Structures are given as structure tokens and as C-alpha cells.
Amino acid sequence: MKNFKVAVVQSSPILFNLGETILKVGDLVGEASTQGAKLILFPEAFIPAYPRGLTFGTIVGSRSKEGRELWLKYWENAIEIPSSEIDVLGNYAKKAGAYLAIGVIEREAKGGTLYCTLLYFGPNGDLLGKHRKLxxxxxxxxxxxxxxxxxLSTFDTEFGTIGGLICWENYMPLARMxxxxxxxxxxxAPTADHRDTWQATMQHIALEGRCFVLACNQFVTKDQYPKDLxxxxxxxxxxEVMTRGGSVIISPMGEVMAGPLFGKEGVLYADIDMHEIGKSKMDFDVIGHYARHDVFDLTIHDQPETVSVNKHKEC
Structure with a gap:
């Protein structure tokens, strides 16, 4: 499949509310699917919130009781894998017949640590995998x-390989590589960065990687925060506008195909022609004829972290 439509969803969650946000995701996926989108991207931390402006009661050396209450609210509305919520998101992708990528706050089932995670679902409803922010x-x-x-995940699909990084990970040259x-x-590139300068970074990545770039942010106003938070x-x-958006879709030659969208919720669409990637590689290929493998090398430690204990180790 060389031609297909993508959708970038710029919206706001029902902040700090897992169940209601899941329902809103369903409506937005349905809207994008009616327009023929075969790949649908949501912003960073869309479920249940990017908690902009909040300190969780922390200063160096201490945490407050109120901050722990806020943390509990955030923790309770994070998403576990597997869970019924994951099943619902998979069903949305299956009903749409599309790939779905969505930023969530993931709660580790054992231990309870929270991670900023990007989930990938296939059009058959399966959870293909995830990326946790480094x-x-x-x-x-x-x-x-x-x-x-x-x-550091990528996934082969019938129209090409999809993958990405979250927010300021995109400033990490070796992660991009x-x-x-x-x-x-x-x-x-789901993000929470709504500065004008973010647009230059997205264009740079498209040109550097000779890839299509889908950048996605939320649009959130202060009055959307729960009053009892x-x-x-x-x-x-x-x-009043906590996050103003800036979602955009960019071609492998750095040309803006849709957006950037500021100041409101909305869904951006673009028709992708995968032949454009091949054309762009004529004069630049960051992992091929422009790479100089004889000079540079990159080692990626792509195995899960493990903790080993040697009881007989001498100190």
C-alpha cells in the first residue's frame, strides 16, 4: 500500500479521569475513521492527563500531604497493561480498521511506578507494543x-515502518538515530511542547530521517481541570490556555502537509504517498550513503534492564 491517509488528533482528555477519557478517545477515533484514516495519532499523556502547572507538592527535601493526594488521583487514573481499558482501545482500532498510536500514563502492575508511554494498536485490535519515554x-x-x-520500538505495517519518540526525546540525537x-x-512525535520552535525540530527530523513526521499535541484550557483537584x-x-497545540504533519522533504494547528481542538489529515520517501533518499540517507559507517558507530542496548545480585562479591 503506497497511498493512505493519516490523522493527527489535537484534543484534550477529560483530565484525571481514565474512564471518561477512554470514551472520548472512542469518539475521536470514530471521527478519524469516517474520513478514511488508516493511522491515527493522539498526543503525549492523553490518558489521563499531562499535568501541566502542578508541582505535586514537591520541593527539594520534602513532599506535601496535598501533593500525595494529587499523586494518588493521577496514579489511580493511569492505565495498566493488560487491562480492560487496553481491550477497549484495541476494539476502537479494530472497528476503525486502522493503526492507533496514543500517549498514556502507564502504571506498572508490579511496583506501581508510572511511565509516560506511547501505545501502538494494530487494525486487528491487538496491542502491537509500546515505547516508554527514556x-x-x-x-x-x-x-x-x-x-x-x-x-525503542518500530513496527512493520503494510504501508511502511512506524515508530517514534515522545516530546523532548526528539532532542536526543542518538535516540533519533x-x-x-x-x-x-x-x-x-507526540508531545507537550507548544512553542513555535518545536516546528523547526519537526521539520529537521523529517529532513534528517527522510521520513514523514506526525507531531501531535493537546489543546487544554485551565477551566478543564477538575474543580476538586x-x-x-x-x-x-x-x-487560561494551558497548552495551545501545534500539531503538524510534515513530508520527507520538510514540507508542511497539514497544520500547524494552534488555539483549538481539531483533527489534521494528510494523504501519504510512500514513493516520496524513495525520492527523498536520492541525495541523503542518514543510515546509508550519507552515514560514514567507517567513522561512526552506534550501539543500542535494547534488552530489558535486569538487576543481578552476586552474594559472594567482595567489597
């Missing part, structure tokens, strides 16, 4: 654990 940025490190190289090495054709008073000095 390095949460700044205060994100308080609430999310770090992924490892085992989830790992994606290119895995042959990514459709590069997904612990720590809500921290938003008093925040702007």
Missing part, C-alpha cells in the same frame, strides 16, 4: 520513571 524532562522526573532501550536505524518511515490553586497564575 528521559522525563525537568519536573516530569518526579512523577514518571525512565524507560529503557527495550522499548536509533529510530532511523530501525528503518522508520512514519515517525510519530488537589493542588488546583497552583494554577492561579497560569494562563
Amino acid at each position: 528521559k522525563p524532562t525537568a519536573s516530569e522526573r518526579i512523577i514518571w520513571g525512565e524507560g529503557d532501550g527495550s522499548t 536509533a529510530m532511523y536505524r530501525k528503518g522508520v518511515d512514519i515517525y510519530l 488537589p493542588g488546583l490553586h497552583e494554577l492561579e497564575n497560569q494562563p
Whole structure:
């Protein structure tokens, strides 16, 4: 399949509400599928929220009771794998006959650590796999654990290889190179970055990787936060528009195909012609004729992290 339609969903979750957000995802997937989309992307941390503006009661050396209550709310509305919620998301993909990629907050079933995760579902409804964010940025490190190289994932489909990185992972040159090495054709970049400068990064990745780039962000206003949310008073000095979007679709030659969309919810669509990737490789191929493998080398540790204990090790 060389030609198909993609959709990038710029919307807001029902913040801190797992069940209601799952239902909203179903409506949005249905909307995109009626337009013929065969690949549908949602933003970073869409389920249950990207908690912009909140501190979770943390300062260096202490945590507050209110912050722990907020954390509990966030933790309880995260998603586990496997779970009935995963099954529902898979059913949405199956009903749409499309690939679905969506940013979630994943709760580890054993231990309870939270991860910022990108889930991939196939058009048969199966969970194909996931990517856990390698390095949460700044205060994100308080609430999310770090992924490892085992989830630097790409997936072969009938129209090409899909994969991607989350938000500021896209500023990590070696992480991008790992994606290119895995042959990514459709590069997904769910994010929470709504700055104008993000657009230049997305165009750079398209040109560097000679791939289509689908970048996706939320549009969230302050009045969408639950009124009974612990720590809500921290938003008093925040702007009314907390996240203004900036979703965009870019060609392998760095040309903007749809968007960027700012200031409202909406769904971007683009018709993808996979022949454009082949044309773009004529003068630049970051893992091929432009790579200089005799000079540079990249090692990717792509096995799960393990902890070994040697009881007889001498100190």
C-alpha cells in the first residue's frame, strides 16, 4: 500500500479521569475513521492527563500531604497493561480498521511506578507494543520513571515502518538515530511542547530521517481541570490556555502537509504517498550513503534492564 491517509488528533482528555477519557478517545477515533484514516495519532499523556502547572507538592527535601493526594488521583487514573481499558482501545482500532498510536500514563502492575508511554494498536485490535519515554524532562522526573532501550520500538505495517519518540526525546540525537536505524518511515512525535520552535525540530527530523513526521499535541484550557483537584490553586497564575497545540504533519522533504494547528481542538489529515520517501533518499540517507559507517558507530542496548545480585562479591 503506497497511498493512505493519516490523522493527527489535537484534543484534550477529560483530565484525571481514565474512564471518561477512554470514551472520548472512542469518539475521536470514530471521527478519524469516517474520513478514511488508516493511522491515527493522539498526543503525549492523553490518558489521563499531562499535568501541566502542578508541582505535586514537591520541593527539594520534602513532599506535601496535598501533593500525595494529587499523586494518588493521577496514579489511580493511569492505565495498566493488560487491562480492560487496553481491550477497549484495541476494539476502537479494530472497528476503525486502522493503526492507533496514543500517549498514556502507564502504571506498572508490579511496583506501581508510572511511565509516560506511547501505545501502538494494530487494525486487528491487538496491542502491537509500546515505547516508554527514556528521559522525563525537568519536573516530569518526579512523577514518571525512565524507560529503557527495550522499548525503542518500530513496527512493520503494510504501508511502511512506524515508530517514534515522545516530546523532548526528539532532542536526543542518538535516540533519533536509533529510530532511523530501525528503518522508520512514519515517525510519530507526540508531545507537550507548544512553542513555535518545536516546528523547526519537526521539520529537521523529517529532513534528517527522510521520513514523514506526525507531531501531535493537546489543546487544554485551565477551566478543564477538575474543580476538586488537589493542588488546583497552583494554577492561579497560569494562563487560561494551558497548552495551545501545534500539531503538524510534515513530508520527507520538510514540507508542511497539514497544520500547524494552534488555539483549538481539531483533527489534521494528510494523504501519504510512500514513493516520496524513495525520492527523498536520492541525495541523503542518514543510515546509508550519507552515514560514514567507517567513522561512526552506534550501539543500542535494547534488552530489558535486569538487576543481578552476586552474594559472594567482595567489597
